[in-house]
Each structure stands twice: as C-alpha cells, then as structure tokens.
Amino acid sequence: MADPMKIRAQLQGDIADIKVLMFHPMETGLRKDPVTGDVIALHFIQRVVAAHNGRTMLDAQWSQAVSKNPFVNFRIRGAKPGDKVTVSWEDNMGEKASIETTLN
C-alpha cells in the first residue's frame, strides 16, 4: 500500500526546510459522483502538527479548501543533523497518518 505521505528535509545551515506531500482527496462535499449522482462526502485533513525532536513546532488547522493532495513547506530553526522531524495529520473522519524523518 502506498505511503500516505512523503517528506523531504533539507538542512540549510541550522534551518531545516521541510516539504511534505500528503495523499488525501480533500473533498469539499460539493462534488457529485459522475455515475451515481450522489454527493461525495466532505472529507478533508483538519489538523496538521509538525514536531522537532518531539517538540511541537507547527500546529495547523485546515479547511476543505486546502488543495487535494496537500503540499506544505515550512522551515524549522535551530536544526542539526540527527534531529528528528515528524509530521502528523488527522482528518474530519478521524483518519490519521504520521511520518518521521531524520535530518542529515
């Protein structure tokens, strides 16, 4: 089964540039199934948390207006090789995913 997320971390001095790609439909609840005509239920990532060596750095709240397969890029200060960065998300249906990377 494919990973629910991909992460790329690049250390630039003591700043870790983190790019994350999350695989998620981010359904707005406005689309209709072209075959059945049924409305496709609202289904979107609501919370995203990024941590650096276990400390929360980024705490985000999203709406269904974040694009499908969300991409987010953020930068952590005071980073060094060996540090761990984790990114976790949870959606409105209680599904969640998490990824961890080690800076080098």
Next chain:
Amino acid sequence: MRTQKPAGKPSRRKFLRALALGSTYVASFAAGWLRPVRLLAAEWNKAAFDAKVLADALKGIGATSVADSDQIQLKAPEIAENGAIVPVEITSRIPDTRTIYILADKNPQPLVAIFDLTGGMEPFISTRIKMGESSKVRILVKAGGKFYVATQDVKVTIGGCGG
C-alpha cells in the same frame, strides 16, 4: 537521506521506555499516553471555518482590529490556471509572528487555513489552496498579540471548489 517510517504508537513506546528509564519521567509520559490519541480535541475553529462571509471569519479568529502591513510577503499567481491548485507562499517579516492565516475572500467559506508557529519556526509557509472564483487572497499574521494583513488579487479562470 530520507527516512520514512509510519509512526505506530509512539506515545506507548515512549511510555514503556520511560518506565524502563526511571520514575521521574513516568508522570509526564503517562499523562501523554492517557491523553486521547486524536489531535483534534476542541482545537478546530469551527465557527471561523464555517463562516460564509469574510467579516464572520475574521470575527471567528478574533481579528477585530487589523492593520495593513507591507511586511507580509505574499507570493501567489496573478492568474491561476486551475482554481483547484493555487500556490500561496507567505513570508512574514513582522517580529514575533505566531500565526499565519490564509483566506480567499470570495470562497464559499473564506477561511482556508491557520498555521500556528512556535518560536522555533521561520515565519514562512508555502502551500496550495482552492479558490472558487477570482478573489483577493488575504493573509493575516498574528504577531505580538496584534493582527496584520496583506492581500493580493488572484484571477481564477476555472473555479476549484468542485460541483
């Protein structure tokens, strides 16, 4: 270079490890382990995200008094070919930037995203948003307890909210 490892139950592993390491850590780790696994708790600003007009969205995030700022660098296309994927990049030069808010004035619900940054983060966020129609993209920054705003018109040829 990249290590990808889906997290299992890290809280549980930490707890068991803490038990092995010694009792000083047990209380905090136990509290962490017993806390509900869901990130959500009450921390999703439903009132603000459900707001259908800009004024209500701003009220929902507590932005009653907002000052224009030229210290918020917003990079967004002047014309978005696909309203479903509009790249937005924000760099705030306002000291003590703590939160970045992204809104699209004419979206069915204007508030798109809220990013709370601790002091350990650069005041920078780049992401992609959906826009239903041509509109101002509005970036609010909360810094030092005050709100600041910068906007940019983005023209959308094909709306991206679906339907």
